[in-house]
Amino acid sequence: MTDSPGGPRRRDPDRRERIIAACLDVIAEAGVAGTSHRRVAAAADVPLGSMTYHFSGMDELLHEAFARFARSVSDRFERRMAAAEDVEAARRAVVAIVTEEAFGTRRDLVLTHELYTLAAREPAFRKLTNAWMARSRAALERHFDPTTARLLDALIEGLTIHRALDTEPQDPAVVVAAVERLT
Structure with missing residues (x-):
C-alpha cells in the first residue's frame, strides 16, 4: 500500500x-x-x-473478455490439431474436439453462445468470431485442404451445439462417420 x-x-x-x-x-x-x-x-x-x-465502457470490457475466451479456446484447438502427426491422427483429433473438448463445461457452452448472439447483432464482435474461425481453419489446414477445413469447422460447430443442447447423449460413432465422410 x-x-x-x-x-x-x-x-x-x-x-x-x-x-x-x-x-x-x-x-x-x-x-x-x-x-x-x-x-x-x-x-x-x-x-x-x-x-x-x-x-471506456461495457463494450470494451465485453470485447476484451470475449477476446480472451476465444483465444483460450483457439489455443486448445490448435494444440490438439498440432499434436496430430498424420491425417488419421487429425481425424481422431477432430472427433475428440467434438466429443471431449468443445464445450467441455457448461460455462464454455454459455460463453460461446453469448458471444455468437452478440456477434450476430454487433459487427465489432463479429471480428472476434471471424478471427476464431480463421484460427480453427488454419489449424485444420495443417492436415486438410482449405475447403475440407472450412466444412470440418462448420461440422465441429454444429455437432458441438447439438451435443451440448440435445436431451439424448451423442453417439461418438456418428461423429466418427461424419468426419470420415468429409475427409
Missing part, C-alpha cells in the same frame, strides 16, 4: 486482468444482458470506479 492524499491506496497490478476474468464469470452466470459494471466489480472485488478507470 502507498499513501495518497485520500488515505492508503491499494496497489493492485492485476486488477484489470481480474476484472476481465470476473466479467466472463458474470456472463456465464447472467448472460450479456445481465452483465453490468456493478456486477463485474462485485465479482472482481474491486471498487466500481475501477471499471471506468480500466475500460
Whole structure:
C-alpha cells in the first residue's frame, strides 16, 4: 500500500486482468444482458470506479473478455490439431474436439453462445468470431485442404451445439462417420 492524499491506496497490478476474468464469470452466470459494471466489480472485488478507470465502457470490457475466451479456446484447438502427426491422427483429433473438448463445461457452452448472439447483432464482435474461425481453419489446414477445413469447422460447430443442447447423449460413432465422410 502507498499513501495518497485520500488515505492508503491499494496497489493492485492485476486488477484489470481480474476484472476481465470476473466479467466472463458474470456472463456465464447472467448472460450479456445481465452483465453490468456493478456486477463485474462485485465479482472482481474491486471498487466500481475501477471499471471506468480500466475500460471506456461495457463494450470494451465485453470485447476484451470475449477476446480472451476465444483465444483460450483457439489455443486448445490448435494444440490438439498440432499434436496430430498424420491425417488419421487429425481425424481422431477432430472427433475428440467434438466429443471431449468443445464445450467441455457448461460455462464454455454459455460463453460461446453469448458471444455468437452478440456477434450476430454487433459487427465489432463479429471480428472476434471471424478471427476464431480463421484460427480453427488454419489449424485444420495443417492436415486438410482449405475447403475440407472450412466444412470440418462448420461440422465441429454444429455437432458441438447439438451435443451440448440435445436431451439424448451423442453417439461418438456418428461423429466418427461424419468426419470420415468429409475427409
